[in-house]
Amino acid sequence: MTVDTPLAPGAARRRRARGTTSLTRSSGLGLGIALTWFSLLVLIPLSLIVIQSIDGGWETFRQTLTNPQTAAALRLTVTQALIVTAINVVMGTLIAWVLVRDRFPGKRVLEVVIDIPFALPTIVAGLVLLSLYGPDSPLGVNVANTERSVFLALLFVTLPFVVRTVQPVLMELDRDVEEAAASLGASRFTTVRRIILPSLVPAITAGAALSFARGISEYGSLVLLSGNLPNKTEVASVRILTYIENGNEAAAASVATILLLVALAAIILLQVISKWVARRG
């Protein structure tokens, strides 16, 4: 965060060395325009959700959350997002490792494959998964309209996050340090645990936070796949949509606020974990 208190001379020097300057008149104007647009597009509308949910009063908030169907949807969403994030932490790191350290023909193809879930429209992602894991599955696996379908859809759409945050860090990692550790008698396992993993942890947690936030907010890929069965495969986003369609904007805002808070809590928690691990080394 920016430090606004008077700076020590050393800090001022460091700043200038990084090449930042204070605002000129034209850049100030640019900042003003950019902030206005950002506020009109993102900040004000999102604040209105929080205001709306407070406006409805504590009673609306409590009623919405104790509605069994909404509670079930929130529980399902958070549980599945947690499981998927845990899998992404392991598989994402492994995929990044293979993409950076291994060499084999067709590796560039995998690079594109990683980005597909991000680039594919979510409704198409649902359709795509339905074709392999739906009623006409050539594998004979049909997860449509079950809890598994939520899991599968989230796993698909969150695939790129951990991979794409870990990959650049792994590329920058100095291999000499690993070799030094090995030559000093460290086993491969020790090298991975003591040298490689600690430097990857901040990137892994950042990726995990993005993946969890995306997981709890997913909507499009579930529409065709999960069937949105109340108390079974209905996720939080679908609850919000139902409330909006019923004209109950206060209840919709309450669930939306909960989602925003859970995402925020996850991001803060993961940052704390990351700092803690980094300090222990």
Next chain:
Amino acid sequence: MASRRAQPRTVGTYARRLLVIGYLFLLVIWPVALVVQKTFEGGLDNLQTALSDPVVTDALQLTVVVALWAVAINTVFGVGISLLLVRYEFRGRGILSALIDLPLSVSPVVVGLALLLAYGGTNGTFGPALEDIGLQVAFATPGIIMATAFVSLPLVIREVVPVLHEIGTEQEQAATSLGAGPWQTFWRITLPSIKWALVYGVVLSLARALGEFGAVKIISGNVAQQTQTATLVVEQKYQDFEQGSAYATSFLLALIAVAALVVVTILRPKDDSDGD
């Protein structure tokens, strides 16, 4: 780089490689291939049916217009904000930099609801006032553009900011000291060095913009041939048991997204010698 020596291959190398390829094959490659296969099951019939259906073509047209607007806005805004965040010092810079990522963590449905609360025609905060001056945002194209711009907002910034940090300011300062104005410095020094990051960011934004579904579903009103975008058509066609058209429209959307990605992956110079 000197340290990039080939690592000795062990059983573990092959096991990891196999596991990763298998995982990606089952999760991404095979399912995507099946949609392509289903699109062309009856030759070109599905595509022809879809493309001669005015509901589909109108939606595709709207999607393209909306995506171009949203990407243009995000590109200008993204480059501007990136420069401000990296090159200037101002109060609240850290908070702004954290808030920029917010749209990535917000559910599309929440985005739609937020925009509806702000710009809804009857009880939105700004909606009625804007309609008095003749600008309808919700349930019209401006609202769809805003929803699309919202969800793809951080993508250009996330690509450009690290590169701006990395290139530093020496060249820009040299240009300024040789008498170049701010615009000249930007066009001739800064822009060429962030070119690839910008292109990648724009392609990701474009893919995201073409594919937005949840936010658009709420703010657009989903009226066929008026405010229905391509992704909304996919849902409707699938639910109306016109699966051929659903697959064909999906295929077109996926084709644009994947083609853009492939082109960038091929064009982008391999600055790190990790390729094969």
